[in-house]
Amino acid sequence: MADSFGVQLQERIKEFGPLCVGVDPSSALLSAWDRPDNADGLEFFALAVLEAVSGVVSVIKPQVAFFERFGSAGFRVLERLIADAHDAQIMVIADAKRGDVTVTNEGYAQAWLREDSPLCVDAVTASPYLGVRALEPLFEAARENGRGVFVLAATSNDDGRVIQQATTADGERVEDVVMETVARLNHRDGGLGSLGIVLGATRSAPRFDLTTLAGPYLVPGVGAQGAGAVDVARLFERCEEGTVLASVSRDILRTGPERRSLRDAAQRWRDDLRSAL
Numbered sequence: 001m002a003d004s005f006g007v008q009l010q011e012r013i014k015e016f017g018p019l020c021v022g023v024d025p026s027s028a029l030l031s032a033w034d035r036p037d038n039a040d041g042l043e044f045f046a047l048a049v050l051e052a053v054s055g056v057v058s059v060i061k062p063q064v065a066f067f068e069r070f071g072s073a074g075f076r077v078l079e080r081l082i083a084d085a086h087d088a089q090i091m092v093i094a095d096a097k098r099g100d101v102t103v104t105n106e107g108y109a110q111a112w113l114r115e116d117s118p119l120c121v122d123a124v125t126a127s128p129y130l131g132v133r134a135l136e137p138l139f140e141a142a143r144e145n146g147r148g149v150f151v152l153a154a155t156s157n158d159d160g161r162v163i164q165q166a167t168t169a170d171g172e173r174v175e176d177v178v179m180e181t182v183a184r185l186n187h188r189d190g191g192l193g194s195l196g197i198v199l200g201a202t203r204s205a206p207r208f209d210l211t212t213l214a215g216p217y218l219v220p221g222v223g224a225q226g227a228g229a230v231d232v233a234r235l236f237e238r239c240e241e242g243t244v245l246a247s248v249s250r251d252i253l254r255t256g257p258e259r260r261s262l263r264d265a266a267q268r269w270r271d272d273l274r275s276a277l
Contacts, residue, residue: 004143004146004148004189004192004193005142005148005216006148006186006191006192006193006195006216006243008091010192010240011242013058013243013245015058016058016270017058017270017274018232018244018246018270018273019057019059019245019273019274020057020061021049021059021248021249021266022095022248022249022252022253023045023050023062023063024063024066024250024253025067026066029254030042030045032254033257035257039073039077042070042073045257046078046080046081047081047084048257049262050084050090051259052260052263053263056267059092060081060085060092061093061094061095061218062078063095064094078119082118082119092121093122093148093150093218094119095125096125096126097125097127097152098112098126098127099127099128099129099134099135101130101134102133102134102137105134105138106137108124108137109138109140110141112138113138113141114141120147122147122148123142123147123149123196124138125150125151125152125198126138126150126152127151128152128153129163132151132177133181135149139185139195142194142195143194147194148194148195148196149194149195150195150218151178151195152178152198153175153178153197154200155203156200156201156203156220156221156227157200173206175208176207176208182213183213183214186213186215187214192215192240192243193215194215195215196213196215197216198219199217199218199235200220200225200227201220201222201225201231201232202221202226202227210238211238216245217239217243217245218245219232219236219244219245222246222251224250224251229246229269229276232277233276236277241277244277246269246273251269252269
């Protein structure tokens with residue numbers, strides 16, 4: 001049986017550092033790169049980023065929304081990016097934020113975490129707000145295939161806090177309930193599990209003890225949103241080595257389209273994060 005996603009990711013982080021580079025081909029960034037806002041521009045952007053960061057980082061995170069806006073042509077580019085990244089021994093986290101009732105999540109699991117899907121990635125982000133347990137088809141597929149699911153708990157956008165920090169009838173914050181549930185599922189499987197949490201670096205520390213998750217953290221909010229390597233280190237200061245993966249997108253991508261500039265920016269962020277953590 002394959003190692004859990006948590007174990008695989010930890011090994012990659014220890015070797016290459018705790019940086020994940022976002023691949024976010026928005027209309028604004030394609031324009032800044034002097035590329036057309038169409039599938040051709042999308043493909044140039046995505047493959048240029050992959051080429052630039054190969055050998056520098058071990059994980060990329062394509063934002064699925066920027067691909068699916070072009071329909072089937074965009075998904076063809078995403079499929080190629082996933083395949084080329086895996087050929088380059090780079091993990092792919094699909095920032096898809098999927099999540100629905102259980103029967104629908106079975107379809108999402110087949111799309112993103114099954115070996116026979118052209119969209120199969122190493123991990124996918126998922127929303128728990130129709131119930132954490134409703135995500136069980138994704139969790140099960142992750143366990144079976146050595147892949148991962150990052151569950152949104154405390155995101156880096158301010159608007160999310162009104163929901164995520166709301167309290168239950170028992171007086172617990174919603175974000176803490178999400179993290180506690182994921183931790184229990186990881187501990188049930190033993191070792192470093194397949195399930196991770198999305199926790200923004202711009203957030204204050206939750207009440208949940210971050211050292212008890214038994215899984216990885218995906219950390220947005222770094223770079224353009226204001227957090228730096230020191231903020232990440234402070235938030236996760238007691239966590240096990242190799243369990244924290246910081247995602248940087250715009251702060252690196254806006255240095256393109258020159259591959260050398262993208263590579264240099266990724267190396268700076270990787271080295272800063274590695275030193276801080």
